[in-house]
Amino acid sequence: MKVDAKQYFSKELLAWYQLVKRDLPWRKNRDPYRVWVSEIMLQQTRVDTVIPYYERFMAKFPTVRHLAEAPEEEVLKSWEGLGYYSRARNLQAGAREVVERYGGIVPDDKEAVASLKGVGPYTSGAIMSIAFNRPEPAVDGNVMRVLSRYFCLEDDIAKPSTRTGIEKLAVSLIPEGEAGDFNQALMELGALVCTPKSPVCLTCPVMEHCAGRLAGKETELPVKTKAKPPREELRAAVIVEGSGAHAGKVLVRRRPDKGLLAQMWEIPHLLVPEHGDDAALAEQLSRTLHEETGLLIRPKLALMDAEHVFSHIHWKMKIYAADLGAGSEDGAGSAESAECTSRLRGGEEMHPLWAAEAAAAYESGFGAPANAAGARTAEGGAETLPEPYSWIGRDDMERLTFPNLFIRVLNHYFDNR
DNA sequence: AATGCGGGGAG
């Protein structure tokens, strides 16, 4: 590629950007903290999705110090529904580091910024160029697509080595003193014109020298290996209705500190080998929850099915509604509970569909609970549930953080109760 | 180099 084509590209792209750039909330000024928050939220997330989250987040945590001093649960709650929740924890960890080590001022220093939690090659380049106008590359999916097409590069952009190579190219394209605008222009072009499918080449400011298009390959590029399909997991979940002191509430638990959906709340569920038999699933749920909480639950209704696809796992869940039987801490007594028939419409009545053997095991209380909390009988049971379980009402959903999957399920339940 | 990590919009 000739030097001419590179200079042409940078000059025309920059001029185009000044004309058409969108008025986005994080472009109001160059406050490094605002840029930082926006770039973290924008990781693997569309602009239109981010905007409302960004507005709420900046109103609630307007400065590095506000974020650093906030309770972690509030930060996670503000991220609810946005996905990739470790971003929220890492962002707050970074804010606390900036307060402790740099007095609350984001340092104008590449190594310092790059060392912050959750800040990788792209984000550090974006912060350094946009906030400080430093000539660093900010190569994301947009940039790899745009440059692959313009320079007709056929390297697989799924390979890390390809990104590294494109970073070197991207640096060489940055016009003197215009790193921030140029990098944003590159991404803006990828978002508005040089889109993944059916790029709008006729409106492209650099169409004339686009090698990919001149070769007729604009829709073939960039080359990218397909991702492996998510593995399927069948799960059985249950909404347990409290009674007595916990009437109107449901049983939830908090997920572990690390891993999938870390530290978020959910309704109890478990991995099962197959979905065939409602009675068998009900029995497994009942037995497992008894082991973990001491509660004796009685699944009554197949409430709904729910599917949720993560990038690497595909959950297929059957969700039951249950109440507490005799022998539970909150047990209202079998006679009373037995009269609680279908409170939910559209569901399928299943109690007492249990196999005789499972029902007998249930009636005998499954033996002693494995959990140290001990048996919870109507007379002498402990008042508190073992961690990480808890009873919550609908109002509590305002302060606890749930993945969208469970928000949908709980809303469906509370709406039709 | 591979894998884990959310959720949704567009075609």
Place this chain on the structure above:
DNA sequence: CTCCCAGCATT
């Protein structure tokens, strides 16, 4: 349906 989005951390 499929693709992929202003990616990063861990192994």
